Amino acid sequence: MAAKSRTAQAFQGGKSIRPGGFYWMRYVIPALIFYVVFMAYPMLDSVRLSLYEGTAGVRQYVGLANYVRLFTDEVVSKRFWNAFFNNWIFFAYHMILQNALGITFAAILTNRTMRGRQFYQTLIFIPCTVAVLVTGYLFKIMMNPQWTKAPLEAAGLGFLVHIPSGWLGDPGTALSAVSLVSVWQWVGIPTMMFVAAFQGIDDDLIEAASIEGANAWQQFTRIRIPLIVPVIGMVAIMTFVSNFNAFDVVFAMETLDGAPDYSTDLIGTLFYRYGVAGQHPVGIPEPGVGSAISTSIFAMLLCGVVPTLIKTQGKE
């Protein structure tokens, strides 16, 4: 903070107007207590929990045994790597499709001369305000071939029906179906962020480019895109963090087990089964393994977030 704000200056002016020491701490402490006790501490302490086995009372320090189990045990590691791999596919759908759609819509919606932009924007964003659980159930009903086969075929859209199991019942298509529903729901967020970014570009730059003879496509790829790289970075980080956090969509559409045959199992559902509910058929939660899962993801998120932040957020 090189330049002092006017507020700070004002408080510097008088003798006692700017209190020294830790005067201000009394205003920060209430927020700090909630934040530390219910977020920062439990997050960091989960790392410690991952080194223990058993539940409260009979807890025992086991070192890295939970991680060894998670990564190499025949049963557990199979589930973990499966969910991990599925989650990357789920993420790829969002990263590529959702953000490409978002940037396309944003480019269209920032055309000054186009009518009805406000209407389209409002509509695109509606799904973002609805719970994932609700849209998940809705699509589950709509993708059930028992229901939709006849009406869709009557409408000439028979190709939208997958027979006999439905898109959600076929292990080969279930993960894609779930991912596409999630893309459908969240495309409004990157769209609006890119709209804001495009609107922030100085008009003179575009004007200068068009005087120099750059066509619309060149203006888009050579000027507008390079100028919004920081926002693209932010969107990439958000996509990354929120997708390795996903749970509701699979829970709603494919149950906690990531049916069929674990083909839609994500880190979120795996974490819930091992850490909270207890993996079938034993049914006893293993907080140690659960914490090992969340700690691994925590580490992976940090490895993804920090370099992206540094690369895309410029000098700051």
Next chain:
Amino acid sequence: MAKEKKTRSLRIMNMHIPYHIVMIIWSFIAAFPLYFLLINTFKVKKEIYTNFFGLPKKWTLENYQALFANSDFFAYFRNSFLVVVISLFMILLLGSLAAYALAHWRTRFSRVVYFFFVIGMMLPIKIATIRLLQIMKALNTLNTLFSLYPVYIAMGLPTAVFILTEFVHGLPGELYEAAYMDGAGRFKIWYRIVIPLIRPALATVAIYNLVPIWNDLWFPLIFITKESSKTVLLAVTRLQGQYTTDWPKVLTVLAMSALPVIALYLTMSKSFIKGLTAGAVKG
């Protein structure tokens, strides 16, 4: 002649026909599931089997009537409402106090505190779930709404501190000077001057947190099994078992859980979009 041709093509260009085609197709895709949700809540139980996507042949309100006659449903709604209102109030109260301090207190230590808060914007609180479950067990708050408030408050504070500190920092310093000369204390300055002036930012923070809290399933699912403490969303998860055959009823509950937020969104869509994308846009 040539000029006329040019103006005409410009006019056609400015109609942006291909763009409209793209946007109309997507609008249809975006709206269709919600259309499907709404129209089916007005159908009688049997009609959905024969008329899945069409408008109801005979409109009925009986699904809504049945829902409102069910007192459990009111309890779920009251719980969701309480959770949202109390959590938001606390986030705004604690967040604005901390932001007021962090905007004025500029030492190396205060920067550390600020960054400690802000880094929480990047980290999903779900990572802490197992430890939080133990904490709630120890505090004996499981199965009550008191297991949800603190989690949502903690979850909302990083963005609140981030947005509000920037905003308070941008307020003109003369205001404080004048108030201070008139003998107002710092706390009085906070609630008489700062709070009224940062109202737009408070609205942004409220919206940013409102939707995720209302729509959260994860924490109620883990912390609450008692019927009387369930939120709307948690109650929705049980529907499939409850009335498996009565799809219009299921869809009515889904619609009712979504409509309050959609209605609020449609009445103030600009601030909603601003609020929901606020966490990621710098300052």
